[in-house]
Amino acid sequence: MDLVKQLDEHVGSRAEKFYKTTLFRSDALMLGVNCLEPGQVQKPHDHADQDKFYYVVAGNGRFQLADQYITAGAGAVVWAPAGVIHGVENIGDGRLTLLMGIAPAP
Amino acid sequence: MDLVKQLDEHVGSRAEKFYKTTLFRSDALMLGVNCLEPGQVQKPHDHADQDKFYYVVAGNGRFQLADQYITAGAGAVVWAPAGVIHGVENIGDGRLTLLMGIAPAP
Numbered sequence: 001m002d003l004v005k006q007l008d009e010h011v012g013s014r015a016e017k018f019y020k021t022t023l024f025r026s027d028a029l030m031l032g033v034n035c036l037e038p039g040q041v042q043k044p045h046d047h048a049d050q051d052k053f054y055y056v057v058a059g060n061g062r063f064q065l066a067d068q069y070i071t072a073g074a075g076a077v078v079w080a081p082a083g084v085i086h087g088v089e090n091i092g093d094g095r096l097t098l099l100m101g102i103a104p105a106p
Numbered sequence: 107m108d109l110v111k112q113l114d115e116h117v118g119s120r121a122e123k124f125y126k127t128t129l130f131r132s133d134a135l136m137l138g139v140n141c142l143e144p145g146q147v148q149k150p151h152d153h154a155d156q157d158k159f160y161y162v163v164a165g166n167g168r169f170q171l172a173d174q175y176i177t178a179g180a181g182a183v184v185w186a187p188a189g190v191i192h193g194v195e196n197i198g199d200g201r202l203t204l205l206m207g208i209a210p211a212p
Contacts, residue, residue: 003171003185004178007161024185026157029135029209031183051132055113055161055205057181065109072110075163077137077205079109079130099161099183103135103209 007057011035011097018042030105034098036061036090044087052086052102054078059096061088113163117141117203124148136211140204142167142196150193158192158208160184165202167194 010033012019019035044064056076063070063078064087080086090096116139118125125141150170162182169176170193186192196202
């Protein structure tokens with residue numbers, strides 16, 4: 001297995017829904033990339049037993065965390081603990097690229 | 107708890123050893139920042155039961171993964187599965203800033 005991957009070689013887009021791909025996966029952690037084109041949304045949801053983070057690589061997102069809405073751009077780290085409803089909308093003009101991790105892996 | 111943090115507000119340096127700080131922590135995952143000044147090293151080590159990743163935010167590092175040495179810059183995602191000896195040296199001219207995660211948390 002290649003243990004080093006360049007994130008920008010794993011970005012992509014879909015017209016109908018935001019793009020997601022997995023970079024690495026173990027029982028303890030799944031690491032992936034989520035890409036949202038302008039206006040695309042990851043609908044609010046929660047993971048009962050898994051903690052999740054997003055790192056904003058590029059773009060601007062409006063994140064929902066429980067009943068809070070927070071706009072975050074490049075360099076932001078967003079933490080969605082188990083049970084906390086979370087989602088994100090791309091409110092920028094360009095692609096919103098997120099490194100994300102879920103622990104334990106789904 | 108503040109669920110969104112700006113990574114660049116959590117960078118730092120120490121003269122004697124690389125800098126590290128924790129951003130978020132649960133039983134399943136610890137997320138933090140590691141900063142290495144030019145020439146600083148994180149000595150090779152392993153975690154028997156924990157998977158680890160680094161995301162290179164800025165700078166250039168020479169990563170050891172088992173018996174491989176890989177130079178990686180901004181945008182690289184490095185995966186060190188449980189039991190794999192890993193370490194990194196800042197071989198660049200500026201600070202090497204890494205987002206890192208360990209799952210489960212140590």
